Amino acid sequence: MGRIIAQGRETDYLHIIMSKVIADRFCLNTRLRTLIGAMLAVVLSSCAWSDSQPVEAPVASQWQPQTPVSDRVVHSAPDSYSAEPRMVLRSVISRDKYLPEQVDFINELLKFKQTVTVLTEVEEGPLFDPDTQEIWMPGSFADVVESYFGKEDAPIADVYLHTLVHEVGHVLYSQYDLPLLAREEDAADALASVLLLEYVEDGASVVLNAADMFGLESEQFEKLEESDFWSEHSLDIQRFYTTLCHVYGSDPAAHADLVNEENGLSQDRAETCQYEYERIRQGWLDVLKPYLKR
Numbered sequence: 001m002g003r004i005i006a007q008g009r010e011t012d013y014l015h016i017i018m019s020k021v022i023a024d025r026f027c028l029n030t031r032l033r034t035l036i037g038a039m040l041a042v043v044l045s046s047c048a049w050s051d052s053q054p055v056e057a058p059v060a061s062q063w064q065p066q067t068p069v070s071d072r073v074v075h076s077a078p079d080s081y082s083a084e085p086r087m088v089l090r091s092v093i094s095r096d097k098y099l100p101e102q103v104d105f106i107n108e109l110l111k112f113k114q115t116v117t118v119l120t121e122v123e124e125g126p127l128f129d130p131d132t133q134e135i136w137m138p139g140s141f142a143d144v145v146e147s148y149f150g151k152e153d154a155p156i157a158d159v160y161l162h163t164l165v166h167e168v169g170h171v172l173y174s175q176y177d178l179p180l181l182a183r184e185e186d187a188a189d190a191l192a193s194v195l196l197l198e199y200v201e202d203g204a205s206v207v208l209n210a211a212d213m214f215g216l217e218s219e220q221f222e223k224l225e226e227s228d229f230w231s232e233h234s235l236d237i238q239r240f241y242t243t244l245c246h247v248y249g250s251d252p253a254a255h256a257d258l259v260n261e262e263n264g265l266s267q268d269r270a271e272t273c274q275y276e277y278e279r280i281r282q283g284w285l286d287v288l289k290p291y292l293k294r
């Protein structure tokens with residue numbers, strides 16, 4: 001900065017010095033040596049400007065790229081994780097106001113090999129794209145939840161959390177060489193049950209709300225189409241009963257009311273749920289051992 005402010009005086013100084021050196025060296029007359037001195041001073045002062053420019057220019061940290069608002073990271077995991085691959089949330093608004101905390105929960109629980117980005121300003125989904133490592137959680141999904149449960153009672157945060165952990169199942173299959181012994185969609189549902197039941201306070205109510213969502217979705221269609229059977233997912237009604245079975249199996253005494261021929265588990269299915277849940281719990285926790293933080 002100081003060098004640039006002194007530039008005018010510095011030029012005069014160089015001008016005088018160079019005129020004198022040239023005159024002394026080559027014995028030129030005053031007028032000619034003044035002209036040559038002036039020319040050299042201009043050349044040298046332009047070098048001085050070049051050297052000074054980085055000092056005068058704004059430092060990099062003061063400049064921010066003009067990124068569109070929708071692309072800015074408005075939430076990410078705590079700084080302690082910033083150096084490692086993690087889940088980041090790119091969102092201006094989400095219909096699930098707890099989504100930032102839910103992303104933190106995932107980051108505090110799991111190690112990722114690559115950063116995975118959660119987007120909410122998208123049209124399609126929920127889905128996971130392994131090519132971009134993006135999870136799409138569109139606002140329109142909340143509309144679907146509301147359409148099933150009603151605007152007042154829609155458990156948007158619970159359904160989003162269950163869905164987010166389900167998508168994390170696909171992320172883990174894409175990033176790690178995990179054994180897959182049946183349909184990945186069923187394994188992802190099982191992961192959501194296990195992580196929510198084992199690591200979330202009152203996770204059972206989150207999982208039960210997700211089960212209700214499957215049950216309500218299954219009621220939307222009077223008749224199943226061929227495409228329902230081609231789907232890589234189990235039928236919604238199967239996902240409903242299996243998810244109920246996981247909750248019941250995790251603590252049969254606490255969830256005895258789920259055994260209910262009217263709108264819950266049959267006695268036959270309930271008898272195997274404890275075994276079924278213990279197998280998926282042990283399976284997922286064993287497979288995830290190198291990637292679990294707690």
Ligand SMILES: [Zn+2]
Pocket residue numbers: 166167170185188
């Ligand atoms: Zn899936």
